[in-house]
Each structure stands twice: as structure tokens, then as C-alpha cells.
Amino acid sequence: MGNLAYAVIFGFVIATGLPLNGASLWILLRHHTINSPSAVFMVNLAISDLVLIVSLTMRVYFYATGTWPFGNMACIWVTMLFRNNIRTSSIFITFISVDRLLAVVFPLRSRFLRTTSKAWKAAALVWVMVVVVNIPESVGFLRTLRKKEHACFVFYNDTRQLEDDTETLNVVIDYFQLVLLFTMLAVNIVSTVLVSWTIQRHLNESARVNNKVNVMLIFAMNLMMFTVFFLPVSLVVFFEDYRPILSCIASLNCCLDPLLYYFSFDGFWKRKEDVDTSLARE
Template sequence: MFNVTLENGTELDKKNTVYALVFGSVLALGLPLNAVSLWILLRCHSLKTPSAVFMVNLAISDLLLVISLPMRVYFYATGTWPLGDLACICITMFFRNNIRSSSIFITFISVDRLLAVVYPLRSRHLRTACNALKAAGLAWLFVFVVNVPESVGFARFLKGINESICFEFGPRPLPTSPLVYLQPVLVFSLLAVNIVSTALVSWTLRRRLNDSTRVRNKVNIMLLFAMNLMMFTVFFLPVSLFVLFKSWRPALTSLICLASVNCCLDPLLYYFSFDGFWKGKEDVDSSAARE
């Protein structure tokens, strides 16, 4: 068991207590919310529509993050890390994978909504469950392939410091490689896709503003896009930009805490807020396709 050496002990002890409380709260909320969401999606929607496929994968991504949080809570509550380097690497990769996979699947959801609203007829052959499953498979393959060189580099870094402290590196420089720029580039690129999708859908819905029977559905669709943009700008972008600004280094743990909250909001914003989530035969796709 390895103790963490802290500067300004009292102040950092207070910070670590706050971090433990935040991660513990995310664990307490995120686990049941995502587990219930996944159960409902599989029971009612059965991966029969693209949106169901992407939401199921988003829930899985969030659950993978949630199951890694107990050891973060333990670390910040006790100041010790008893599990060694391998567990540290795995838990770190779970967090990075959540940011990447969640941003990818949220973008898939945005593009799916874009096609359903703007090109409802021409996109039918593209918007199939089979194609969605292939896209999800490629996304997970990309995420895990990137993990291989990252894990090797991180393992070498941990061996180089000769102590297992996992999430806190004190005054030592963080591991660097060209791969550290992958996440900000990925998040920036996907954010641009979401912005363009939001603009196109908003323009299309404004053209149909007189269709009063669909006003509520239009509000729901735009709310979905607004929440997508919020997820990127509030939760994904700050922690991804960390590698570009050395002055942000003291705030790294705070940014990780903030980013982890996304797994609690995904079920609320994307699942429980929309009527189609609760209806096994009336998926959100059918509403959007009729627009």
C-alpha cells in the first residue's frame, strides 16, 4: 500500500475529500440510472433501430466508467493506492474511453437525428440497425486500438517514478507522446459535426414551423441537439484541452470530476426526457422520420 505525499496537507486533504464525494455521488447516481436505462432499451427496443443501438452503446460506455469509480473514491478518501500499476492503467483507460466513446455515440445520435429530420426518405437505406451496429463496432475497435500504445506508454511512466500513486503525480511531468493530441482533435472534430447538425436541423424545423401538430416533437428534437452541444462544451472539451495548456495542470482532477458527471446526465437527457424511450413500439425514430 502506497501513501500519497501531499503538499499543503490540510488544503489538499480537503480537496481530496471533495473529489471523493463527487466521484461517490456520480457512482451512486450513474450506476442505477444507466443500468435501468440499459435494461429498458434492451427490453423495449431490442436494438431494432439506429437510435436504440447508439443509446445502448452510450449506456454501456457510461457503465464502464461507473464501475471504475469505486477505486477513485477509495484513493481520494484514504490517500492510498493498494492495487498496483495494472489496475491504475485500466481505470485510467476506462475514463479516457468514456470521453471518446461517449462523444462518438452522441455524435452518431446527432447525425441519425439529422438524417431522420432533414433527409427522411433518402436516408432510410442508411439508417438501419445493421449499419448502426457496424458503426458502433468500429467505434469500439478504434477506442480499444488506441488503448494499446497509450497503456504501454503509461506503464513505462509509472515504472519510471518508482511508486504507485496512480491518479496524482505531484511535481513530476506527465507522460507525453503524439497520442495525447488525439483526444482534443477528436473532440473538436465531433463538436464541429454536432454544430453543423444542429444548424441544419434547426433550419429545417423552422421551415415547418406552421405544422402545429408536431410542435412538441420539434422542441424535443432541438432539446436533444442543445444537450449534445452542452455535453461537449461543458464535460468533454475542458478535460480534453488539458494537454494543450500547462497552466491547467493543477485543475486536472477537477476537470476529471466534471467530465465524469456526464454519465449521470446521459440517461436523464437522452432517455427519460423523451416519450419514445418508454414506448416499445413507438421509437423516437418514427416521430422524427415523419417530420
């Protein structure tokens, strides 16, 4: 796949993801007051996507022109924003899955955990974590750029020619992201199984079928996000030559997150109280 194709794909993500996520964030803040943990996590997920989408304009410029006039620090910032989106998106999507798991499986016992204040604290902790990881990661990438004459986004492959400490740092962070995503994927799988079992076993025939379908559709979308978008780009630590292609694929997750918001509120959260009541009566 040539550089022009990368520019077209990233341009598509900008043209599609910017209005969708912008509208989603506006709707979340305007029509769904931030009074539930799920809404808090969705707002943070939309912000993460919007930040990434804005940064993709520089990637489009690079792949369309083949030049990078913005300097090393801009390259590092754009790279970090992309990596942060993968990390924060995977965590916030997992938080949403766990919140729904608690609402369906433990509706009464989990109410003290599922509060807006605790959700904001968890979201803040996520952002602090990714910033802390960015500090040594940025140092490693900056050393790579200074050691070898590379254009931006083409500086990953030659880290073996750097000092041992820089190479080790880059590898450790790559594996950290891989372990993080596998852990989040495992949590999503367990949540999906438990919610599916609970819905089939406990929801009586008076429960609307559309509600059941939408609940499981959200979990299916979450698992798809991991297997199609997040994990492949993290496995690139073993297949460095495919990094540009997998980065393009991973960026497409920004265009699908608005569907998660739609199904979460229209298909589940508007009827959350009814679901909790049904479960409490069992």
C-alpha cells in the same frame, strides 16, 4: 479542492449514475427493441457509462484513503476506462445527432444508411478504435509510473522528465483526443443548425410543439455535454494542474445521459414516422 471532495463527487456519480444507467439500459433492451440506429448507439453509450461508473469505485478509495494498493496495471486500466468513456461517449452522442439529422433533413434518402446492422458495425468500429489507441497509451503511462514514484492518478505532470519518445507519445495521444472532440463538436453544431432550420421551415402547424421542443432539447443537451464535460478535460493538456477537478466534472456526464435517452424516445423517436411523413409530403 481536496482529495475528500474528489471522493465525494465520484461517490455521488456512482450513487446516481449506476441506478440511472442500469435502469436506462434495462428499459432500452426491454421496452425499446434494438431496431433503430439510435437505440443501438444509446445502448453502447449506456454500457460505456456503466463501465466507467464501476471503475470509479477505485478512484473513491484512492481519494478517500490516499493510498493505492492495487498496483500499476489496475491504475492503467482505470485511467483507460475513464479516457475511453470520454471518447466513446462523444462519438456515440455524435452518431445519435447525425442519425436524427438524417431522419429529419433526409428522411427518405437516408433510409438505406440508417439501418441497425450498419449502426452495430459503426459501434464495433468505435470500440476497436479506442482499444487500438489504448495500447500505445497504456505503454506510455506504464513507463511514467515505473520511471517516477507516483501514486495512481498523480503520474501525469512529470512526463517531461521521461525519455523523449514516451513524452512525445503522451502528448500525441492527448492532442489526438483534443482533435477528436473538436471534430465531434463541429459535427454536432452543424447537425443542430440544419435540424433547427428544417424544423422551422418544413414542419407545418399540425406538428406538435412538444415534439419540436424535445428534438431541439436533445441537440442542446449534446452540445452541453461537449462544452461542459468533454472539452474541458481534454484541454487539460495545457493545464495539467487542473486534471483532478476536470476529471470530476467530466464524470458527471454519466448522470445526465439517461435524460438523453428519455427525451430521444418519448419526445422524438416514438413520432419519428410522423415526422418523416410530414417531410416527405413537402
